[in-house]
Amino acid sequence: MPANILLVEDELAIQELIAASLSRAGHRVVRASDAEEAAQRLRDALPDLVLLDWMLPGMTGIEFARRLRGDERTREIPIIMLTARGEEQDKVAGLESGADDYITKPFSPRELAARITAVLRRRAPQTTEDAVEAGDLRLDPVTHRVGCGDRPVALGPTEFRLLHFFMTHPERVHSRAQLLDKVWGDHVFVEDRTVDVHVRRLRAALEPSGHDQLIQTVRGSGYRFSLRIERGSVQ
Known part of the structure; x- marks a missing residue:
């Protein structure tokens, strides 16, 4: 089932590639290039899932994930962290910040789609096509x-x-x-x-x-x- 996804990624080329891939998979994508813009998008409407880059200008993805988890309005939104940092300690930090999953760049569209489906099935089952x-x-x-x-x-x-x-x-x-x-x-x-x-x-x-x-x-x-x-x- 199509999901409303907020993509927070500051590198425009990567943002474009991910958004195009998600759109082809049937999802509706709203984009933001930093935490401030993402916060505005969230004030407009809550998405079904947030794809959040770790390295953002200003507030980092880790800090923004903690902010989402600390707000009653946004604390239940599933979060997948996107990052080039693949060390175990980085994955632990991402998950401890409140992310539901962690995917290391570069990744394939199929892997991203599978991770999104798995997280939605676990955290927001009403957005899936499962009977x-x-x-x-x-x-x-x-x-x-x-x-x-x-x-x-x-x-x-x-x-x-x-x-x-x-x-x-x-x-x-x-x-x-x-x-x-x-x-x-x-x-x-x-x-x-x-x-x-x-x-x-x-x-x-x-x-x-x-x-x-x-x-x-x-x-x-x-x-x-x-x-x-x-x-x-x-x-």
Whole structure:
């Protein structure tokens, strides 16, 4: 599934090559040449993943990665560090700064694509094309189909994205604000109660098969998707 990727690389020739490769793979690329420009891009919208060069003018990639991990708004964004430094101590420093993976230059487009897929599958599974299952409930993002056993479930596009996010992040409590950011998108200005409306629609679609019980209301906190049914959790 195409991902929104922020590429932070100061060498324009390398930036162009990487951006072209990612675009051919179907990803949407936003570019920045230093940490300051990257921070502006992040204020505009949150990407699914950051490709971050170690050696940047001004603030280094290591420092910027720590800054992202220290900010509640950006701390969950997957980061892959790009660098020509291949020593073990450098890799350790990159990972300890908060990077999810570390790739040494020069690298092939295929290797980069594989690393991106692996990190997204681990950190942002809702951005991949993998089908997900919970009991006999199955969602396929490629065909955009949901089914309970042999019975298809008709969902609108927002309910589909909401269910996809829930199923790829089970057993966690998500606030309305978090769901708005992850499902509707960062910088989309709608009221928190919009989430409640779409949760009700999603539950109504799942009710005939009994799977509405999987979407639980956690009073004062938000919603949780769980195979463990808790009495009084669904409203």
